[in-house]
Amino acid sequence: MSSMHFQPPSRDAVKNKFITSMSMLLIVISLYVTCYMLFFRTVEVDVTRDAGIEYRGEDGSASVRVINRNQNYNQRIQEFMDSITYEVTPAKRLKNNDVLTITAKYDETLASRYHVNPVAVTRKVTVENLPERFADVSEIPASFLKKLDERTKSYLNKNMDQILDEDFTSFFIRSEVELVDQKQIYRVFLDGKKSSAKDKIIDIYAITAKGEVNTSSKKETLKVKEDTIYYMITYNEINTSLSILDENVYGEKLIINDALDMNKENQFIDFMKSKYKSMYELHIMKSSV
Known part of the structure; x- marks a missing residue:
């Protein structure tokens, strides 16, 4: 019967087991720290x-x-x-x-x-860098006014079909209205006297079109004639930001009586003062009459 002898593990085996145990311990500690850092640390x-x-x-x-x-x-x-x-x-x-x-x-x-x-x-x-109103109309940069010229032309081009269809009411209802001419006659700066009255720039255009007019009260007798309306494009909230939001641009036909001559500047000024009452100081920036 052979005798059995206990052989202690070699130094290398002990070393390997120690390294393995320490590695596992470090992994557990690392997972715990990570879990704490991600989910439990305030x-x-x-x-x-x-x-x-x-x-x-x-x-x-x-x-x-x-x-x-x-x-x-x-x-x-x-x-x-x-x-x-x-x-x-x-x-x-x-x-x-x-x-x-x-x-x-x-x-x-x-x-x-x-x-x-x-x-x-x-x-x-x-609060800082809020845009401010211009102290005087002369402070408005020429480059900004040039951009308004282009924007007005773009607005009219985009909306001209609707203007011809809806605003030339003197023509026969089924008449095909054609544009003859459009001409800017005034540019006006409205200087608001109160903070609630925003400064505005307004372009006034004379728009001429031709269409059929019924010349007889007894029967339908149509004849082609020309008519001119005055159209206003308003740019609201003019200030040092030099930017105009689309919502602050709008156009409308001016409703005037037959006695008013828009080509006479004094009559035009009286009309605008009547329209805006005492809310604004009016400055003519451009006139072609």
Whole structure:
């Protein structure tokens, strides 16, 4: 019967087992730390840092809104960030150098669930760079007025079919109205006397077209004639931003009586003063009469 002898593990075997055990321990610790960092560690989040401030209007009468632009956070807290809304005071009748108070509102349940500690919940912001009204009509850049010339032409080209169909009411209803001529006769700057009356630039065009007119009261006797209407394109909110929103551009036919001669500047000025009452100071910028 052979005898059995216990052989202790070699030094290399012990070393390998130790390295393996330590490696496994480090992996476990690393997983624990990662799990803690991702899911359990309380993190501080500046909830007003990425608040998006959007102004509307000009110095003295502007308004503001604050929107949530919190994006590109890690998946853990993005749901919380998406819950943030903002309140801002004051929000209307703003002028440059006013101080706004922005306050963040958020879902407290989500903050607790994702271990978020919101900081900088309130932030002070100074209003700046609001566009201002021109102190004098002479301050309006010539380059801006040239752009308005092109925009007026574009507006008329785009809307001419509708103008011919709807605004030439003297022609027979089934008449095919044709454009004969269009000519700018005035450009006017309306300087608002109150903050609620926005400064405007107005282009006045004489538009001539031809169409059929019924010349008999007894039967349908049609004859081609020409007629001229006066059309006004208004650019609202003229200020140092030198930008015009599409919603601030509109056109309309001027309703005038037969006795008014639009080619006489004094009569035109009286008409415009009557139309806008005492809200504006009127300045003729361009006249071709």
